[in-house]
Amino acid sequence: MVPKARQMNPEEVEIIRGLIRKAGARATPARIAAMLELRAARAPLTHADLADRLVPLGFDKATVFRNLADLTEIGLVARTELGDHVWRFEVTDPEHPDKSSHPHFVCTQCGAVQCLEAIEFTNVSKRKAGAIGKITEILLKGECSSCVEA
Numbered sequence: 001m002v003p004k005a006r007q008m009n010p011e012e013v014e015i016i017r018g019l020i021r022k023a024g025a026r027a028t029p030a031r032i033a034a035m036l037e038l039r040a041a042r043a044p045l046t047h048a049d050l051a052d053r054l055v056p057l058g059f060d061k062a063t064v065f066r067n068l069a070d071l072t073e074i075g076l077v078a079r080t081e082l083g084d085h086v087w088r089f090e091v092t093d094p095e096h097p098d099k100s101s102h103p104h105f106v107c108t109q110c111g112a113v114q115c116l117e118a119i120e121f122t123n124v125s126k127r128k129a130g131a132i133g134k135i136t137e138i139l140l141k142g143e144c145s146s147c148v149e150a
Contacts, residue, residue: 044088
């Protein structure tokens with residue numbers, strides 16, 4: 001079953017329109033629709049996920065992909081690859097781009113992706129990480145609770 005696209009809340013549309021324009025781009029219907037979906041998502045979405053929601057609204061898959069690339073380029077969307085060679089997209093906070101990065105969990109059984117919030121390193125881990133360099137991404141893999149219970 002294909003997920004339905006979100007209803008457009010006029011206030012949220014204006015917020016998104018402002019974000020896109022502030023980033024120096026045109027606030028096209030396709031960009032606004034993509035941002036609405038990404039802002040509502042609980043986890044990063046693939047191009048296919050987003051296309052499934054936006055193609056029924058009249059946007060073709062190429063338009064969806066091109067707009068994801070544009071939104072990534074202007075810093076409103078982050079593109080992540082979680083070890084399965086599939087790009088996933090999620091919104092960033094343009095006011096705090098350094099805080100937009102966060103760890104992800106990927107279930108090795110069903111492939112479900114979940115965003116993880118703040119994970120604290122121990123002092124030893126912080127020292128070791130600092131000696132390595134700048135860590136830009138953390139990916140945890142395992143079995144989600146649904147797969148463990150099955």
